[in-house]
Amino acid sequence: MPIQKLQFRPGVNREGTTLANEGGWFQGNNIRFRSGQVEKIGGWTKDSGQVSTGGPYVGVCRSLLLWNGLTGYSYCGIGTNQKFYIQNGTNGSLYDVTPIRTVISSPSASFAATNGSKTITVTQAGHGAQTGDTVIFSGATSLGGTITAALLNQTQGYQITYISSSQYSITASVAANSSDSGNGGGAVTATYQITSGNAIYTTALGWGAGGWGGATTGLASTGWGLPASTGVGSQMRLWSQANYGQNLVFNYRGGPIYYWVVDTNPNVFDVAQQLSKTNTNTQNSTQYWLTDSYAPTIANFVMVSDASRFTIAFGTDTYGNGIQNPMLVSWSDQENILVWQPSVTNQAGNFILSKGSQIVSAKQNRQEIVVWTDSALYSMQYLGAPYVFGFTLMMDNISIIGPNVTAVANNVVYWMGQDKFYMYSGTVATLPCTLREYVFQNINRSQSAQFFAGTNEGFNEVWWFYCSQNSTVIDSYVIYNYLEQIWYYGSMTRTAWYDSPLRTYPLAAGYQNNSVSPQYAGVNPGLIYHEDGVDDGTTNPPSPIYAYIQSSDFDIGDGSNFGFVWRLIPDVSFNGSYTANPAVNFTMLPRQNPGAAYGSDDNPQVSWTGAPFSSTQSTYNVQQFTQYAYCRMRGRQMALVVSSDQLGVQWQLGNPRLDVRPDGRR
Numbered sequence: 040m041p042i043q044k045l046q047f048r049p050g051v052n053r054e055g056t057t058l059a060n061e062g063g064w065f066q067g068n069n070i071r072f073r074s075g076q077v078e079k080i081g082g083w084t085k086d087s088g089q090v091s092t093g094g095p096y097v098g099v100c101r102s103l104l105l106w107n108g109l110t111g112y113s114y115c116g117i118g119t120n121q122k123f124y125i126q127n128g129t130n131g132s133l134y135d136v137t138p139i140r141t142v143i144s145s146p147s148a149s150f151a152a153t154n155g156s157k158t159i160t161v162t163q164a165g166h167g168a169q170t171g172d173t174v175i176f177s178g179a180t181s182l183g184g185t186i187t188a189a190l191l192n193q194t195q196g197y198q199i200t201y202i203s204s205s206q207y208s209i210t211a212s213v214a215a216n217s218s219d220s221g222n223g224g225g226a227v228t229a230t231y232q233i234t235s236g237n238a239i240y241t242t243a244l245g246w247g248a249g250g251w252g253g254a255t256t257g258l259a260s261t262g263w264g265l266p267a268s269t270g271v272g273s274q275m276r277l278w279s280q281a282n283y284g285q286n287l288v289f290n291y292r293g294g295p296i297y298y299w300v301v302d303t304n305p306n307v308f309d310v311a312q313q314l315s316k317t318n319t320n321t322q323n324s325t326q327y328w329l330t331d332s333y334a335p336t337i338a339n340f341v342m343v344s345d346a347s348r349f350t351i352a353f354g355t356d357t358y359g360n361g362i363q364n365p366m367l368v369s370w371s372d373q374e375n376i377l378v379w380q381p382s383v384t385n386q387a388g389n390f391i392l393s394k395g396s397q398i399v400s401a402k403q404n405r406q407e408i409v410v411w412t413d414s415a416l417y418s419m420q421y422l423g424a425p426y427v428f429g430f431t432l433m434m435d436n437i438s439i440i441g442p443n444v445t446a447v448a449n450n451v452v453y454w455m456g457q458d459k460f461y462m463y464s465g466t467v468a469t470l471p472c473t474l475r476e477y478v479f480q481n482i483n484r485s486q487s488a489q490f491f492a493g494t495n496e497g498f499n500e501v502w503w504f505y506c507s508q509n510s511t512v513i514d515s516y517v518i519y520n521y522l523e524q525i526w527y528y529g530s531m532t533r534t535a536w537y538d539s540p541l542r543t544y545p546l547a548a549g550y551q552n553n554s555v556s557p558q559y560a561g562v563n564p565g566l567i568y569h570e571d572g573v574d575d576g577t578t579n580p581p582s583p584i585y586a587y588i589q590s591s592d593f594d595i596g597d598g599s600n601f602g603f604v605w606r607l608i609p610d611v612s613f614n615g616s617y618t619a620n621p622a623v624n625f626t627m628l629p630r631q632n633p634g635a636a637y638g639s640d641d642n643p644q645v646s647w648t649g650a651p652f653s654s655t656q657s658t659y660n661v662q663q664f665t666q667y668a669y670c671r672m673r674g675r676q677m678a679l680v681v682s683s684d685q686l687g688v689q690w691q692l693g694n695p696r697l698d699v700r701p702d703g704r705r
Contacts (some may be wrong), residue, residue, distance in 0.1 A: 042608070043697045045679060047590055049075040050525025052473035058633045058676065060591035065678070068529040069586035071498060072520060078691035079586040079683060080529075083547075084576035086566035090124070091132040091308075092195035095565045097121050097173075099238045100548035101443075101491075102278035103537035103566075108285040108301050113541060116287055116299075117548070117566075118278030121171055121198075121235040123289070125299065125308055126566075129542060134308035135195070137232045138297050141167065148176060148229045149222035152186050152215035159186065159215070163229055164205040171235035172199045174209070179227045184218030186211060196232070236276020236291060239511050240488050275488050277442055281343040283376060287311075288350055290341045292442065293363075296334075296352060298376065300327050314376065316359065333358045333380035333387070335369050340401055340442065344408065346421040347373045349386070353398045353410070357389070365397035366412065368419070370428065386427045392417060394435050400442045405450045409463060411439045416467055434467040440484070443491035446501045448521055453501050455490065460519070470519070474526045478517050481508045489513055493536030495545050497570060499523070504533050512550065533567070544568035549577065573615060573689040587682035588692070592633065595677050595699050603702035604629070604672035609661045610693030611681070618687030625681055625695070626658045629674030637678070673702055 048063045049072040057065050069080045090096055098119030105115050115126040117133065124133040148163040161174075168174065175196035181187045190211060197209035280289035287299040289311070299311040303323050312320055315336070318328040339354030350371040356363050359379070372378035372385040381388045392398065395412025401419075402409045408419040410430075418431045438457040439445070445454040452463040453470065458479050460470040472478070483506040490505045490513075499522035507515045517528040535548040549564035564577035574581040596602030604627065613621040628637040659668040681692055 043699050045695050051527045053477040054473050057591045061593050063591050065589055065591040067588035069584055070588045072525055076691050077588050079689055081570035082572040082574045083567050083569045084571040085564050087130045088126055088133055091134050096124055096133055100535045103535045104280045105539040105541040106282040112305055116280045120238045120276035136299055136308055136311045138311045140231045140233045142230045144228040148227040152182055152219040154217045155214050157211045157214045159209050159211055162206050168199045168231050170201045173232040174199055175230040177228045182219040184216040185213045186215050186219045237273055240275050240486055241273050279340045283343050290338050292339045295336055296338055296341055298328055330377045331380045336361055337363045350376045353401055366392045386424055388427050399439050400445055402445045404447050404452055409452050441487040441490040446492040446494050448494050448501055455503050472526055474517055474528055483508050486511055494538045496538055544571045583684050583686040585684040590679045592676040592678050600704055601673055601702040602699045604697050604699050606698035607668045607670055608696040609665055610695045612691050613663050615689035616687055621688040622660050622662045623681055623683045623690050624658050625661050627672050628678040629672045631675055
């Protein structure tokens with residue numbers, strides 16, 4: 040028989056059986072396709088920037104935004120479920136600019152410590168804080184021992200563990216000793232940052248949830264009975280942000296609008312302030328935050344339009360009355376973030392959308408803003424005075440699975456729906472997907488608020504990150520290559536993504552080890568640069584990235600008679616590798632019929648689970664100058680697996696060949 044060349048269609052297809060997709064790829068991880076050929080995905084490295092007061096950022100990052108100031112400084116907005124940071128340049132320091140909720144100096148905060156314990160109990164009536172919030176003290180004095188004034192007054196503050204409406208606990212970096220007593224000063228001021236949010240969506244809230252018949256302290260139930268119900272859902276903390284010139288406007292879903300102003304001193308990062316009709320604070324003797332009485336006090340999403348710089352808020356209250364209308368769009372006057380009251384002399388205004396029950400998301404595209412409700416898609420376009428903005432219903436009876444699952448690439452808008460993918464390029468269309476069944480049958484819709492999308496422009500890709508069916512954290516991704524119109528997928532834990540030429544590589548956020556969000560337990564890699572190197576550089580030392588691709592089954596021989604494979608002629612390049620002897624593993628998986636297990640009389644224990652393969656009977660190590668590998672494989676059909684788990688390896692597969700002989704019917 041002639042040598043059999045293996046040529047597979049680009050992309051991964053799991054819409055049918057493995058034999059029905061003969062000539063294609065069936066599964067993989069950490070791979071992509073370039074010019075029709077499969078290759079290992081690029082590696083990633085860690086941004087070395089730390090919070091200015093020390094350590095990694097606190098909380099689970101859900102939002103990233105990059106922009107440049109007028110003086111050339113590069114900024115990155117980082118919104119977590121507990122704080123908001125501004126990073127000053129690549130690998131630069133992260134500054135905590137989280138807005139302040141309240142400052143209480145009377146009654147003064149007092150402290151109580153226990154010998155040998157790092158836990159300090161703070162008493163201050165009416166603090167209004169919950170577990171996970173941050174408090175910063177000033178004016179505290181030493182408790183007499185190891186709990187010093189400097190320790191209590193540290194600039195980064197403390198995370199709170201709720202006890203009651205008048206007490207909470209904090210954890211010091213050192214244990215108290217027998218000399219620590221007293222209240223830490225008679226005039227202690229406590230500055231409380233805005234209330235922290237949930238790391239994931241949770242349903243353990245509401246009447247009847249938690250321990251029935253018992254008490255609830257903060258977010259922890261001390262009840263003795265069983266829950267009467269699952270309670271109502273509590274949304275997780277999601278941020279939206281946009282640059283207003285060199286400054287930043289942002290808000291968390293269901294909260295007020297905040298504004299961060301670049302200081303005249305590039306080394307000063309002041310806390311952000313709420314846009315409010317009562318905020319009379321100044322910065323550098325300038326008042327930036329005092330709005331009129333019509334400014335929204337609550338919104339679900341905020342952006343700044345490219346056309347004439349309007350600040351636009353979605354799902355706001357009406358004229359600042361505090362009653363949220365989830366279908367209301369409000370916008371400020373042109374070039375004036377402080378004026379929201381419509382008049383004949385300005386262009387402020389609002390509009391209520393009619394299709395749906397809430398605005399879910401919005402995205403800017405060419406000469407329009409695309410707005411999603413939970414059942415429709417609108418095009419929002421600038422018209423000029425007197426109407427300012429016009430809204431056109433582009434399609435009804437569609438879906439969107441979460442607020443952050445939208446992406447724009449080449450002026451086309453892509454998003455993930457409840458059960459399929461969509462695209463919009465002037466008209467709405469279903470995006471054909473060869474992984475639709477695989478993705479949507481293995482997805483945790485209850486955590487859809489976590490899902491997000493991002494672009495990888497250098498490789499013509501749109502990425503969606505989501506929670507698999509049995510996971511409450513992001514652990515999976517699916518990629519659409521819009522240039523080659525193909526799909527592939529894998530497993531990865533990320534919480535945010537932003538692709539911009541302002542940084543050399545696409546920027547992502549990793550998971551976070553935090554007692555308030557234990558679902559994201561592990562080492563916090565912080566910010567991560569993708570497509571940088573070929574390994575996982577978030578570990579020290581770097582770790583290899585395991586990558587593999589498995590083909591669908593293909594006939595060997597004529598499909599009726601058995602074929603005997605006795606020689607493999609590989610075709611693989613290792614461009615981009617830095618190790619001295621890069622290699623991949625070729626694993627061949629023969630079987631008799633589609634319903635049979637992989638294996639044959641010559642290699643009965645052949646199996647494949649997607650994990651690194653260790654069997655020597657069917658796996659062959661292929662290096663750069665490997666001409667062929669002798670083997671003994673017998674079957675009617677076969678699948679091919681190419682994998683690597685070596686440090687410093689990058690590879691791209693070509694067209695390997697098999698030497699096959701006829702081998703009878705049994």
